[in-house]
Each structure stands twice: as structure tokens, then as C-alpha cells.
Amino acid sequence: MKVTLTSIPVQDQEKALRFYTEKLGFLKKKDEPLGGGNRWLTLFAKDWQDGPELLLEPGPNHFEPLKVFQNALKEAGIPWTQFDVDNVDAEYERLTALGVEFTVKPTEEGKVKYAIINDTCGNYIQLVQEL
Template sequence: MKIRVVSVPVGDQEKALQFYTKKLGFVKKLDIPLGEGSRWLTVVDEEEQDGPEVLLEPAPNHFEPAKTFQKALFDAGIPWTQFNVDNVDTEYDRLIQLGVEFSVKPTVMGTAKVAVFNDTCGNNIQIVEML
């Protein structure tokens, strides 16, 4: 088994694409129309374009329980997913300069340093540096 695609629920795929590419630095890999305004829209790490893809999934638009679950996680401050980074402080500073809002500033937790930001699409996303 291999992990090829993980999904992040988004209400507006175009808004998500702009955030995930322009602010986070991912690159668009696939953009396939699925009908009814939905797309199979994935982004990847620019340095690992054959690596795992993040699907910007329009699930909250089509399945009310998905929207309820996403909102409950967000309101509780629980990250939907996490992305590893080489240096949390450096990435935090870069993203702050781009206007990204953090709910958790860089914090050491055991053998990791973490920070949590709002992806503007209804999700808390955690960045992690292993110490």
C-alpha cells in the first residue's frame, strides 16, 4: 500500500487553490472537472511532484455531515491535518508575512515543535518540525 492522495475539505475550491499555491507554496497537479462545479483538484509539494497529493475536496458542499464535522473540528481548534516542515519558526515567519492567521504560535511539544494556522477554507492546519 502507498499513500497517494489525502483530502482536505474546502467550501470553495478556487479559493483553496489560491491559498494552497500562493501562500503555502504547493503546485497544482490535477484539475479535472467532475460536473456540477466540482473538480478533482490536487496540489503537491513543488520538490516532490510525484509524491502524495492533497485533494482540495468539495465534500462540505455535497454532504452536510462533512460540513458539520469540519466545523466542529475547526471550532474546537483541532487541526484537520498536518504538514511537516524543516523549521517551524522560519515557516511561521514566512506565512505571517503573507497574512496567514495562526491560532497556535510555534510551541515545543515533546520531540516536536508545532504551530497551527487557519487555511481560510474552514480548516486548522498544523505544521510540525521534528526536533
Template sequence: MKATLISIPVRDQEKAMRFYTEKLGFAKKKDEPLGGGNRWLTLVSKDREDGPEILLEPAPNHFELSKVYQDALMEAGIPWTQFDVEDIDSEYERLTQLGVEFIVKPTISGNVTYAILNDTCGNYIQLVQEL
């Protein structure tokens, strides 16, 4: 068994696609219309195009419980998911210069350094560098 798809709920797929590609550096893999203005919109890491896909899921717009859960995570400051990075300090600096808002600056915790950013689409995302 292996993970092939990670779903991230977003309130605006186009805005999310721009943020995740232009700022975080992912590459668009699939973009298929589903009707009603929704898309099957997936992204992959540029250096692992055959790796797991990130689905930018418009569920909060159509399923109230998804929106409630997403809001509760944001209110509690809990990240929706985590992405690993090689050098968190340089990634933090790069993203900050691009205007990305962090709610937690790089912080050492045990054998990792982590930071938490706002994806502007209803989620906090944690970046982690193993030490």
C-alpha cells in the same frame, strides 16, 4: 501499501487552491472538471511532485455530515491534517508576512515544534518540525 492521496474538505476550491499554492507553496497537479462547478483538484509538494497528492475536496458543499464534522473540528481547535516543515520559525515568519492567521504560534511539545494555521477554507492545519 502506501498513501497516495490526502483529502482536505474545502468550501471554495478556487480560494483553497490559491491559498495552498500562493501561500503554502504547493503546486497544482490535476485540475479536471467533475460537473456542477466541482473539480478534481489536487496539489503536490513542489519538491516531491511524485509524492502524495492533496485533494481539495468540495464535500462540505454537498454532504452535510462533512460540513458538520469540519465545523466541529474548527470549533474544538483541532487541525484537519499536518504538514512537516524543515524550519518552523522561518515558515511561521514567512506565512505571517503573507497574512496567514495562526491560532497557535510555534510551540515546543516533546520532540517537535508545532504551529496551527487557518487555511481560510474551513480547516486548521498543523505545521510540525521534528527536533
């Protein structure tokens, strides 16, 4: 058994696509219309093309409990998910230059360094580097 797909709820798929590709560097894998203006829109990490796909899920627009949960996590400052990076400080510099908002600047804690970004689509995402 292995993970081949994971999803992140986004309030605007097109805005999320731009953020995740132009800012974070993911590449688009699938983009299939689902009806009602929704798409099966998946991305992959350019460094891990055979890795899991990231589905930009339009769920918050159609399922109120998901929207409530997403908003509650964000209000509490809790990231929806985590992306591993080789160097949090370098990502902080690169992403800040691209205008990405950090809610937590690079911080060391135990055997990791982490930072938290706002994906502009309803989520905080934690970037983590193992030390």
C-alpha cells in the same frame, strides 16, 4: 501499499487553490471538471513531486455530515491534518508576512515544534517540525 492521495475538505475550491499555492507553496497537478462547478483538483509539494497528491475536496458543500464534522473540529481548535516542515519558526515568519492567520504560534512540545494555521476554507492545519 502506499498513500498516493489524501484529501482536505474545502468550502471553496478556487479560494483553497489560491491559498495552498500562493501561501503554502503547493503546485497544481490535476484540475478536471466534475460537473456542478466542482473539480478534481489536486496539488503536490514542490519538494516532493512524486509524493502523495492533496485533493481539495468540495465535500462540505454537498454532504452535510462532513460539513458538521469539519465545523466541529474547527470549533474545538483541532487541525484537520498536519504538514511537516523543516523549520516551524521560519515558516511562521514567512507565512505571517503573507498574511496567514496562526491560531497557535510556534510551540515546543517534547520532540516536536508545531504551529497551527487557518486555511481560510474551513480548516486548521498543523505545521510540525521534528526536533
